[in-house]
Amino acid sequence: TALRKDPNVVGRQVRVDSFDARTATVIGVLEPSLPYPTNTEIIANVVMSAHHLDATMVTGRVHRMTELFGRLAPGATLERARAEVQSVYATMKKDHHEAYPTNADFQVDARLFRDQVTSGARPILLVLLGASALVFIIACSNAANLILARTVRREGELTIRAALGAGSGALRRTLLAESLVLCVAGATLGVMIARPLLEILSSYASRFSVRALNLTVDSSVLWVGAGLAIIAAVLLAYVPRLPSASVSQSPGLATGSVRITGSTNRRLRAFAVVQIAASFLLLAGASMLLKTLIAMQTAQTGMDTRHVLAINVPVMQYQKTPQQVVDFYKETIRRVDALPGVTRTAYGMSTPWRDGRLADPKLQFSGDGHVSSIENDPRAHFRVISPGYFAALGVAILAGRDFNDLDTQSKEPITVVSESLANQMFPGQDAIGRHVYWTDPVFKFLPGFKSEQLRIIGVTADIDEEHVVPQPTLTIYSTFNHGPMFGGRLFIHSSVNPYSLVTPATQIIRGMSAEQPVEKAATLEDIRAEVLTPDRLNTVVFGIFAAVALTIALVGVAGVLAFSVSARTREFGIRLALGSPPQRLLAGVIAEGAVMATFGLVAGSVGGFWLARIAARYIPDLSMPSALPVVGSALVLLAAAVTASAMPATRAARVDVMQALRND
Incomplete structure (x- = not known):
């Protein structure tokens, strides 16, 4: 901008006031790059600075505000380079102890440039990746419940196929084909939604690095999506229990009604518990981020940020x-x-x-x-x-x-x-x-x-x-x-x-x-808000993940209970005929939802503690959440689960006795 996009800028002379107002010749133009260590506009040769060519800089050992960059030799590792640097430094301290006093505690280290540049974004990206994995698990658990319920209703059909000679392999292939249709359709829809969302994300992230504008849904993303869809389809195909070919051993074929076996019921509820546990982790994480963001936004800085304008001169x-x-x-x-x-x-x-x-x-x-x-x-x-x-x-x-x-x-x-x-x-x-x-x-x-x-x-x-x-x-x-x-x-x-x-x-x-x-005019309030923007975005993204996960989990709980009520219609009719009050049936179904939610909360707490210990190895500053967001998330999830149970519970309390007894 300062040189007005001059196509002949190479060879022009500019005055660089930061280096004793020296004149420099432009010898090259770099492509847009990441802002490391900050937004850099001019890169000058060291000969531009009389300070850096001073004898005390060249021969002295007390000036320590310099970074060294080097390229690893072919076959060399970072650990080996770090060991060599520290060995040289140990020798320097021994030979020149007057320049390295013990009370200064100077240290040297070697890091990969890639890790240094991404160190600020790495923790939150790992957290968001973990959140994505939890949402994927919740979605798969919900789909597993749907397939289980559908398989129970199709038990007669599958039994007939088995009786006519279809082997377990053929039945599994049928279920796999159906699961593939479901998962591929979901993956396709996900890719279609990802493109516009990526444009929004890249436009936001470009303020931190211009390379964010190059983010695309490339072939690697498509391959990962396809791989996850195939893995999910295979797992879902093996969730249902295949029916027996014997009519006598197949109550669904013998009676023509829906019957849930004990193993199927346990699996339905187990998948619902998994959804609640994963949702609890996401909801607690979102609550913790929100609490942190509110604390940062409301923190007293000691300055009148709203009425102070800052300008770079x-x-x-x-x-x-x-x-x-x-x-x-x-x-x-x-x-x-x-x-x-x-x-x-x-x-x-x-x-x-x-x-x-x-x-x-x-x-x-x-x-x-x-x-x-x-x-x-x-x-x-x-x-x-x-x-x-x-x-x-x-x-x-x-x-x-x-x-x-x-x-x-x-x-x-x-x-x-x-x-x-x-x-x-x-x-x-x-x-x-x-x-x-x-x-x-x-x-x-x-x-x-x-x-x-x-x-x-x-x-x-x-x-x-x-x-x-x-x-x-x-x-x-x-x-x-x-x-x-x-x-x-x-x-x-x-x-x-x-x-x-x-x-x-x-x-x-x-x-x-x-x-x-004269540049970068902004109020201190807006500058501070800009610094908080990444935290605000992280909270919003994590909150969206938590909201989606909570919605899926509640639909899963309601679905399991609704299917259970549908299968137990005759039982409820008999209870009502024998004088059981509808309120008792209502409370019983709601209690089942509350029990599933409680087991999910316990599993989520144990799993969250275990995941936090593992994540602490990769995120040094990770700390355990405080009690307020955890307890608050648990109460919200428990209340939501009870609310989601109300609809199937109401249905159970309103069973028509005559219709229920006439079904069989």
Whole structure:
């Protein structure tokens, strides 16, 4: 977009301000790729950065913010590569122990690039795959019940075929053919539905990776679907018990009525229990995701996210001194502050939730009276901000004061620290007036930065820029009046619609510098909502799975009971004729549904615990669900099962006595 789709872009020269405003020649254009480690627009050679070619970078061993990429040799394994890397690292630590202190606990590891890229999506994809498997099991169990019921009604037909010489193989082939028709029809319908649903999914997922637009229902998906359909058809063909060829041993042929044997009844109820158990797992999982999503959405961030507009105004150093850069941002604040509806304007180093992970190195520091050790090696976030930053974000100053324009380089270096840092470094004491200082070697490489003692002038509430549910955060803030400017994130607190300020703020900045990028304007509320979008989608998808599974299971329970009532019509007629009240028959059938649901819940609980232990091997952060979603899901499922039993139970209570006794 910046180069306006120039077909002759290769060979053009562009200025890259992030690398000391150097000029670079475009030598290639990459195809759209996955955003790793973030949405990357320019990939520069290391020679572009004087910092990375500095002697301390080339020969020193204390700069550790570099990733290495390598290709495995033919026949090599990841385990072997990891062992070699760790062996080399062990030798380095032994030979250069001064660069690798024991209290730093530095570690190295080797991972496949594919696993690194997919690590964020892998857990939820495995969960959704498991949910799909459960829905498949539920559907097969429901189809098995249908086939069982149909086979019972066809027992006379199958007995006649057996009596006329049809062997068990021929009867099984007949059942297999019927099952294949059912399963292939279902698979075909599934593929037809999958295509439009995939378009919706890919359009959503494309915001995370452009390769999502290439998702298609390809031959591999079709083969998997065909394979599952065939497997299901074969299993379903062997579910029914084949009738005996002897008329005397076939009550269905002898009486002409429907008779359910004990083994058939047990299988019908067992499949219904399986459906309830699988539905319980899905419903509990969906409830847990929903509870988590609600907790994340309602979590208090400590910021006024609705009224704060964040705009990226990256630092442009071309032909500017560090002081000129700071003066540019100061003038920006002054002019934007004058806009109607603006209550406060400030600059920060990173936008919460959008680039908190990128600006998130936790660096070593110390403070008055603190002795570092392996067990106590504090690390904090480093942030450079303008005066008024906390007021612009709506964050409270708990003690002391904020930075102001009088805090210049000519005065004592000062800092504002987060509440968690103050409590950890100075427990039970007043942090105001105490000192902290950076000890991390990385500060040796920051141009224009002096590692010196910083006097604490204020304590602010924690600002967690990474997690949507805030966690205790150790942060040390410096004013851009005392050091170099980083990041360039403009925050505008407004009393009007924040988006109405995008155009006038952009015009002000562009009026000051026509080449200054102004991008990614959004409220903190919308940025946070965007971060929650994957969790929201996962909850919706899992909830749909659970709803489909619950519906199928309830239909299965109702079907089993309805078939049982149909087969026991004569029995119910006799009971009513002997004076049994209809309410007792109603309660008995409903109780049968409740018993099946209870067995399903027990089986689902045991199965869920077993599956969770297995899944924990592949999903490190997996934890057992809390009691609320589990108990709530169990009550919902039990109530739904009882409700589904009401219709066949009502039918049993309304049996016509004369008609029932006349049937046989």
